Amino acid sequence: MIGVLLHLQARTLRGRVVRSLRLLRQPKYLIGSIAGALWMLLWVGRPLLRTGTHFRMIGIDMVPDELRTTVHMAAATLLSFAIVLPWLWPWGGPGIRLRKAELTFLLLAPLTRRQVIGYGLLKSALGTLLTALLLGGDLRGRLLLFSALLPLLAFWSLHSKWRAMLRLRQRGLLTGIGATFLVALAVLTLRFAPQLFASDFTQPWPPLLRTLLLPGRLLSTALFAQGAGEALLASLPVALLAVLQLELVLRSRTPFEESALEWARATEARQSAGRQGTRRRGGLTRRWQVFRLHSAGRPEVAVLWKNLMRVSRLPLLRGVGAAVALLVGFVVLSALVPVLVGIHITIVIMGLVTAGAAPLFAGMSFHNDLRTELAHLELVRTWPVPASRFVWAQVASPALLSTLVGLAGLGLALAGYLGAELDGVSSMIAVVPADGTLGVSATGFVLLGLSGIVPLLAGASFATSALQNLATLFVPAWMIQTPDSNRGIAAFGRNLIVGTAMFFGFLLAFLPSALLVGAAMLAQHFAGIAWSAWAFPLWGLLAAAPLFALTAVLVLFAGRLWAELDPSEELLEIGR
């Protein structure tokens, strides 16, 4: 029977490969694949193909002899925590993770329980093998490390599954044992660590600690072995443990079927519905709307409304109000209760990072644009919305949210600064002198600087979102977001290609903005106009203008692609 299951797995894989190859009949996919393959060869493959003696093991030869035992014991400690700590975790998925369709098929088929579990393990074995290969490197230079890693990773994977299956019925007892072990290990390690550091790592490890770490040392010995013979010998017990663990999983009597089905259902629902689709809401929140949608008006606003609802039903104005209230509250609190300057600095940095990242990841963050819309082609293609306006709504949906998140980031940075100002420590944050510069006070400088970022933030959000939606229409089969679209190695490679292309696209999109602002600054310099912080908002507008222009052009172009899109082969027939 296992032959039939292997055949099923092989046919599924073949189907995916054939589906991917069929797309290559279209030149755009073929060119993209070739470019992606070359890129991967250049940047990913080349380092892997390099061979050298220093890659042969994990790097233990670079560790001084006197530290070798300490490093091994430290690794054993980490490994012990990594293996035992999850036993204390009360949540988690089922040990056997299969898709709903697979589970339905397998549970109905005349198969023994052992065979069903075996099939589940077989599916995850490929991942273990690949991880060992990637970590261990290519077969020419690092075969030894691969052979040491494989039994360890196999044991780890099987142990995780066994743990997940056992947790379903014996949580209390095992949690108790695990907790006792970890507490003992933590206490002994913390007591010994100062002595170890004080003795320059020469202090011998206490016998009790060595005993507790015995399983971890046994599992990791192969990684620290010197020479092929020693490494292979050290791998043998781990391999035997993995076989024993495999047998324990296969013989497990835990009823995993229900939890596996529930997990498969929840996973598919989450992947198709987005982050808020699977949550159960009360009667009040499910009546919320991001904004009130009237029957009359421009139809594309309905698309925008729908896409915003995919992320959250929280009314926009209420959300903005709550964010403003929180920030004001923080500033007031800072005035009343002085806090450490480090907290202000952290808040300012967090705000600026958020503001910088939000527009760059506009398209990727919210999954509420054409990529998810393509899964509903049979509905949305019948809507009477002009193509360019439909695309505009798709672009605006993530862009609007990204702009709001970016603004929240700027607000956070401002709140952090104002809080520091009220605490009298703003001079430690601001990069400008306390008495101001460029014709304004320090606070004025910060305010004008942040206001200059606002249009740039919005422009960048719209441009990146437009680029992503254009890419979606150009190579829809690679961009569509469905429960099945991100599975497998092909999807990994495809995401890598698309991600790289998008990255370079984003860089190019920002080039005109940089040139325009640079030109304005040069003109100001040559005209002899004094530098002033009041120019910041103008520079922001100048930087944003090409981005908005680019967005408009991309939307028009994407609109034409949407109008002419023939999704029959890519999406309706083979993309599902």
Place this chain on the structure above:
Amino acid sequence: MIEIDGLSKRYGTLQAVDGLSLRVERGEILGLVGPNGAGKTTTLRCVSGIIPPTAGAVRIGGFDLQAEPVEAKRRLAFVPDEPRLFDYLTARDHLRITARLYGVADGAERAEQLLDELELGQRKDAYPSELSRGMKQKLMVAMALLHRPEALLLDEPLTGLDPAAMRRMKDRIRETAASGVAVILSSHMLHLVEELCRRVAIVVDGKKALDGTLDEIRGALPPGAGRGDLESIFLKTVGEDGAA
């Protein structure tokens, strides 16, 4: 109201629809039947504007679907065989968005009315994952009827409905047609097609094999070519009656 002229659709080397021409008048229900893979769903997808045809033209209410897609789609509604709803919108939300997309002035009132009529009144705030297959199908029908379309395309509309709901759905389709809507109904349930449709088109291998009223079709067949009901005519046409 619905005019299909020489419609063809090719997927790679497969000719899914080959020069199909049909015409459906106001108030008429045309039954579109054929074996699996005959091209029925592809035809409906082309007529609803989901996929462009390789050749031929489709006009809805006089508007060419390729040249004036917005005007044509405004008059059209399509209920696919599989209800693909948005998981994150409630039943009421689906009607809200439909009302806005089609500019239905009395959208809110009509939505309430349709939800009640289709027995979804108690499930207005339910998400699709909380609805049965039949309820989702009813919601799709409510969305299709909300903007009072002039042309309605139904692909297996009774799938997932219980007998009582089937009866009500059939009545609803009849009433819709009686109000002047041109309806194309694609189904494998031949008794349903025979019961509801005045005209029937049998499609085989993407081509129209027969088109007309049941009496006209019977007349076109050689004498003694079957019992005379749609099922025997269909089997005779597709060559699977065992007597061919």
